[in-house]
Amino acid sequence: MAAIEILGLEKTYMVGFWRKRPKRALHPLHLAVEEGEIFGFLGPNGAGKTTTLKLLMGLVFPTSGSARILGRDWTDPDIKAQIGFLPEQPYFYDYLTAHELLDYYGQLSGVPAKQRKQRINEVLHRVGLTDVKGVQLRKFSKGMLQRAGIAQAILHDPKVVFFDEPMSGLDPMGRREVRDLMEQLKQEGKTVFFSTHILSDAEALCDRVAIIYKGELKGIGAVEDLTSTVQGKVDMVWQGTQVPASIKTLGAECHITGETVRAVISEAQQDAAIDVLRRERLRLISITPVRTSLEEYFVEKLRKAESSAGGAA
Ligand SMILES: Nc1ncnc2c1ncn2[C@@H]1O[C@H](COP(=O)(O)OP(=O)(O)OP(=O)(O)O)[C@@H](O)[C@H]1O
């Protein structure tokens, strides 16, 4: 069963003060996310990611369209207990401690009093805030606030979680921890839908991604499929600090880092290159087909979207 079905959700805001004019933030969007998936919703600034999440959370009303979550209409009040949400810029009352904040959210989301304390301690541990649970949020760094936001989103053990830019404000370690947390949620059978423009995070995590640009869906698929364009090239890595001249003549693009050399070479020249390495007694470490990265796919899609918009104008 699809955990999230977006059925033509569309949003047009009215902007301007004196003379209001319509601004379409989201064209009718159709999207299905399967249960247990980690789904990345990618797009540059202003693409419509937050708008989509706010629509799904019922925080803004759609111009048209609807959605289903876990097979139920998304406006069904019972479904709220199954959903966790991390807003883009969570704002919490400064003078509460992390523990008090979670106790408050726990009450709101109906976590029974008996289980609340244990649940709060569990999630604080999961997001690495145990040591500061008695500290007021005004003393928290941006990254710590983000973790508190994630803690409130998963406190009531929801089946589907929506995270708007969960890695925002986090340092590389923090981003790694949030990635691990999302993996754990998946292992627990939860569905994770998150927006980001940090492509490497999406690449490392997502079963599937969708790319949205200026409110329109531009591509959707498994990361491996989107990035598997065969380019007829291989990436060879060997131990050494120099590139043999005969490898250069095969047309390889080489980069030396420390004690290893990385060369991108045409697949047709692969055997010849291996022969050279053997002759030169250089130790081959790996040969892998070159794949386009998600970043390249993303940039290419946006470039195409940009040029077709330019052509249409
Ligand atoms: N309340 C609003 N009133 C008018 N326009 C809005 C409103 N909220 C969003 N928009 C516009 O809708 C478009 C989509 O915005 P949205 O915040 O959904 O983008 P986003 O993909 O989340 O971007 P970012 O990566 O910067 O968070 C933007 O052009 C934005 O200016």
Ligand SMILES: [Mg+2]
């Ligand atoms: Mg946003």
